[in-house]
Amino acid sequence: MYxxxxxxxxxxxxxxxxNAQAEIKKFNMVFVPASEKGDESDYTGLISIVEDITxxxxxxxxxxDYNAAVEAMRAGRADIAWYGGKTYIKAAEIADAEAFAAxxxxxxxxxxxxxYFVVRKDxxxxxxxxxxxxxxxxxxxxxTSGDLIPQVELAKIGLSTINENxxxxxxxxxxxxxxxxxxxxxxxxxxxxxxxxxxxxxxxNTFKMEQVRIIHKSDRVPPPPLxxxxxxxxxxxxxxxxxxxxxxxxxxxxGYGGKMSHYISVKDSDYDVxxxxxxxxxxxx
Numbered sequence: 001m002y003x004x005x006x007x008x009x010x011x012x013x014x015x016x017x018x019n020a021q022a023e024i025k026k027f028n029m030v031f032v033p034a035s036e037k038g039d040e041s042d043y044t045g046l047i048s049i050v051e052d053i054t055x056x057x058x059x060x061x062x063x064x065d066y067n068a069a070v071e072a073m074r075a076g077r078a079d080i081a082w083y084g085g086k087t088y089i090k091a092a093e094i095a096d097a098e099a100f101a102a103x104x105x106x107x108x109x110x111x112x113x114x115x116y117f118v119v120r121k122d123x124x125x126x127x128x129x130x131x132x133x134x135x136x137x138x139x140x141x142x143x144t145s146g147d148l149i150p151q152v153e154l155a156k157i158g159l160s161t162i163n164e165n166x167x168x169x170x171x172x173x174x175x176x177x178x179x180x181x182x183x184x185x186x187x188x189x190x191x192x193x194x195x196x197x198x199x200x201x202x203x204x205n206t207f208k209m210e211q212v213r214i215i216h217k218s219d220r221v222p223p224p225p226l227x228x229x230x231x232x233x234x235x236x237x238x239x240x241x242x243x244x245x246x247x248x249x250x251x252x253x254x255g256y257g258g259k260m261s262h263y264i265s266v267k268d269s270d271y272d273v274x275x276x277x278x279x280x281x282x283x284x285x
Contacts, residue, residue, distance in 0.1 A: 025236065026057040030069045030078035031256065033062070033175075043082075046244070046253040046260070053243040053250075056236070066142045070095055073229055080228045080240070082256040085144040085274045088225050092268060099225035099268055100241045103253075103260035105196070111223035111264055114195040115149035117216040118183055125190060128216040129157050135169045136161065137179045137188035144274065146176055149218050150192030152277050177201060184211060196257050222274060224256045225266050241265070 031043060040060050047058050061078060063069050066087035072078035074095035083091055083099075091097035102111040119125045125134065138161075139146020154160060161170045171188075173179040176197035182188035184207055195217070201207060226244065228237055247253050248262040255263070 024055065024057055026059065027079040027232070027240075028059050028061055028072075028077060029080040029082075030061045030063055030072045031082045032064070032066055032069055032084075042254040042256070042258055044254070045251055046247050046255060049247040049250045049253065050240065050243040053246070054236075054239045056240070065140060070097075073097055073227075076229075076231070078229070079232055080226070082224060082226055084142070084224050085222045085271055086148045086278065087142055087144070088227055089271055089275055089278065090142075091227060092271075096230040097227040098230050098237075099227045099266050099271065100237070101226045101244045101263040102223035102266045103226070103255035103257070103263050105257070106259055106261045108261075110220075111266075112220040113145065113223065114221060115145040115153065115218040116191075116193055116195050116198050116214050117150070117153070118180060118191045118193060118198065118212050119189060119215055120183055120186075121211055121213055123189065123213070125215060128153075131190045131215075132159060132166055133168055134189035135171075135187075136167050137171055137173045137182040137191045139176050139179050139193060140172050140174055143176075143194075144224070145194035145196075145218075145221055146179060146192060147172075148274070148277065148281075149221055151281055153192075153216060153218050155281065177206070180207070180212075190215070200258060222270050223266070225271070226255070226263070 029047070040062065043060060047060065051058055058080070061072065063072060066084055069081050069083060070087060070091045073081055073091055081091065081097065088097060088099055104111045117128065125131055138150055141147055151161060159166045161167065173182050176193045179191040179193045180198065180201060183191045202209060228240060244263050245265060253260050
């Protein structure tokens with residue numbers, strides 16, 4: 001009888017454990033590295049804490065560009081994603097994405113950032129309007145601070161990347177880091193890039209401030225949002241959001257672009273300013 005009882009108890013525990021394992025909800029998170037040095041390690045701390053709080057399993061999927069991140073969510077291969085602001089607008093439109101959080105970097109009070117126009121220190125370009133007729137490098141098509149916002153700033157001074165008379169050449173370097181390196185290596189006269197990446201590469205000694213000058217700074221850009229698919233049940237979305245907003249209380253966290261001090265809540269309407277910018281550029285073109 002004793003052995004029968006032990007066997008029954010063992011099967012009961014095994015059955016409960018099997019059911020518990022089966023009930024673990026799994027979600028895929030897609031990301032585009034924010035820089036040449038960006039990888040899964042930027043997200044490990046945050047994801048581990050969110051998994052501990054929610055009991056969910058979150059798997060990461062690395063893609064090479066923003067359009068692939070949007071397509072992954074549209075096709076149901078991704079449930080959560082880090083997007084640039086402009087890409088989020090597209091994801092919200094065609095992939096049922098909903099922005100819910102954005103990371104604040106250590107020492108900063110705001111999750112927003114800027115687009116910088118950067119030249120070499122010895123450049124003859126002294127003011128923003130001097131870039132006409134020069135070689136311009138940008139990040140990649142679809143980038144918010146490395147394409148969209150630079151286009152807006154150029155339009156303010158009557159320039160356009162699609163007007164062949166305005167620049168000697170315009171090219172997309174493929175990343176913010178590569179855009180900056182093109183300037184440093186004399187392959188470009190001026191670079192339009194994210195202030196976040198500029199400051200990160202300055203901090204890790206990729207370049208020194210005495211090598212470059214910032215000739216123009218845009219207005220504030222809404223932060224790259226963390227978004228989830230509306231296909232995720234509402235209760236699960238609430239759990240994920242709550243866990244992300246409180247993750248900093250339990251350990252070191254990171255995100256799009258590196259270390260974060262904490263996350264703040266964002267909503268879809270925070271990105272209306274970018275929707276207006278996109279509409280304005282379409283009308284101008």
